[in-house]
Amino acid sequence: MEKVIIDGGSPLEGTVTISGMKNAAVAVLYATVLVDGVCVIENLPNISDVAISLEILKSVGAKVERIGETEVRIDATEARDKMPPHELAKKMRASYYLIGATLGRFGHSVIGYPGGCDFGVRPIDQHIKAFNALGADVCTEGGLIEATAQNGRLKGGNIFFDCVTVGGTMNAMLAAVLADGVTEIENAAREPHVVALANFLNFCGASVSGAGTDKIKIKGVEKLHGCTYELIPDMIEAGTFMIAAAATGGNLYIDNVIPKHMEAISVKLREMGVTIDEFDDGMRVYCEGPLCNVDIKTSPYPGFPTDMNPQVAVLMCLAEGKSTLTDTIWDNRFRYVEELKRMDAEIEVEGNTATFCGGTVFKPARVRAVDLRAGAAMIIAGLVAKGQTEVDDFFYVERGYDNIIEKLRAVGAHIMKIS
Numbered sequence: 001m002e003k004v005i006i007d008g009g010s011p012l013e014g015t016v017t018i019s020g021m022k023n024a025a026v027a028v029l030y031a032t033v034l035v036d037g038v039c040v041i042e043n044l045p046n047i048s049d050v051a052i053s054l055e056i057l058k059s060v061g062a063k064v065e066r067i068g069e070t071e072v073r074i075d076a077t078e079a080r081d082k083m084p085p086h087e088l089a090k091k092m093r094a095s096y097y098l099i100g101a102t103l104g105r106f107g108h109s110v111i112g113y114p115g116g117c118d119f120g121v122r123p124i125d126q127h128i129k130a131f132n133a134l135g136a137d138v139c140t141e142g143g144l145i146e147a148t149a150q151n152g153r154l155k156g157g158n159i160f161f162d163c164v165t166v167g168g169t170m171n172a173m174l175a176a177v178l179a180d181g182v183t184e185i186e187n188a189a190r191e192p193h194v195v196a197l198a199n200f201l202n203f204c205g206a207s208v209s210g211a212g213t214d215k216i217k218i219k220g221v222e223k224l225h226g227c228t229y230e231l232i233p234d235m236i237e238a239g240t241f242m243i244a245a246a247a248t249g250g251n252l253y254i255d256n257v258i259p260k261h262m263e264a265i266s267v268k269l270r271e272m273g274v275t276i277d278e279f280d281d282g283m284r285v286y287c288e289g290p291l292c293n294v295d296i297k298t299s300p301y302p303g304f305p306t307d308m309n310p311q312v313a314v315l316m317c318l319a320e321g322k323s324t325l326t327d328t329i330w331d332n333r334f335r336y337v338e339e340l341k342r343m344d345a346e347i348e349v350e351g352n353t354a355t356f357c358g359g360t361v362f363k364p365a366r367v368r369a370v371d372l373r374a375g376a377a378m379i380i381a382g383l384v385a386k387g388q389t390e391v392d393d394f395f396y397v398e399r400g401y402d403n404i405i406e407k408l409r410a411v412g413a414h415i416m417k418i419s
């Protein structure tokens, strides 16, 4: 198992360039299955969730060719509704986007249950509800999800989600673009990755409007053609580096970021006393005084993202005074708290709220990444603690952070990965 060793205590200084967004990348990669032709995806992050997605695409017959460090060419013309190896599908959450894409193109899809990080129950009832609304029967037995369009092709329909779901919204979009007629998705997720997927599909000839609002309208088309599409920057990677700068008392220029996507995070960091200067596609982040306490509730975009919960918790540990963090998205997002406690943090969790005493002087320790974002948080805590911290189960972090070790070393961190 790989782990990282951090010799903490140095402020991070310099420039970090943000990679393409993981949660947009995985959706767009599976969306290429809908396309009759060649797609070139640019600004692809070098992370394991992308590598697994490309393997899954190959397993269903797509031709996949890496044409640069961050570019891939995908031709899914010959792809079919085959079942990808379960070993691959269960390695990540977003493999479920293959269902929307193959169901939309072939009228049939079968795949093993997806995996992904564990922070509570992760149902897919809303995805199924959307496929049903488009005229598909869905069977979930024996660890498989099999969806079949009743007349061989999906029909446009009205979908009203019971809760705001990113995956459900994107899977419904994938299924609807080649359906016969018009689909309306209400109570849709508004995340930048939803807009990114809509843009990619429209570049390929789809008719998707309203993405970024809570009502998306899709007019089904006969066919999609290839395109070249550049992925947007990863707001969670950017937020993670913003917090790393603030926590270490450093000064980072975060390059290749869309400041508008960062608003909910920036507002809370400023409330804590962090200075953030915004430029067209960059942000300078530094913190000169002590951090102040704050209360945060996660919520769907444009609210404070749940995927920043563990990282901001590190700042709450360091702040002066009591902070509270409530996660309204996942029911078990605080598994990392036990790890931060090993580093002397004082945190109490009750239900979906954590209370931080503040004023923590992190002690170096041997800790674990319990999931992707929790792993990033442990690395930040390790960068703050004076002395040597070991973070086990680093593979979680590699799911979603492109070259994090190299990026941190380039801005002054003493960190290395060992097997």
Ligand code: EPU
Pocket: 022, 023, 026, 093, 094, 117, 121, 122, 123, 124, 125, 126, 127, 128, 163, 164, 165, 166, 167, 168, 189, 306, 307, 328, 329, 330, 331, 372, 373, 400
């Ligand atoms: N939900 C249902 N039924 C469903 C789908 C979702 O009840 O059919 C509930 C979930 O239990 C949860 C809420 O709706 O309480 C939101 O879930 P959502 O569907 O939005 O999550 P997701 O699509 O599975 C994506 C990201 C996660 C991120 C969440 C929330 C991807 C691949 N994953 O997951 O990202 O936490 O949205 O923003 O896009 C990460 O990147 O570290 C990560 C976990």
